[in-house]
């Protein structure tokens with residue numbers, strides 16, 4: 001995403017608060033949005049486990065990807 005996209009988005013969505021990472025204790029801006037079902041499989045702790053769509057910052061998305069990859073590798077043994 002380019003810098004101008006970010007500026008344009010915040011102007012267009014001025015009535016929405018900017019999405020923040022949904023992980024507990026994290027207040028970084030969200031970069032990705034995932035279904036709760038995908039995130040529930042990982043050990044990521046959420047501020048609100050009742051949400052349907054989970055917003056993750058860059059770092060937590062990396063952690064998510066790492067864990068979901070591990071899951072797939074484990075699945076291969078069954």
Ligand SMILES: [Zn+2]
Pocket residue numbers: 021022023026027028056057058059060
């Ligand atoms: Zn985060």
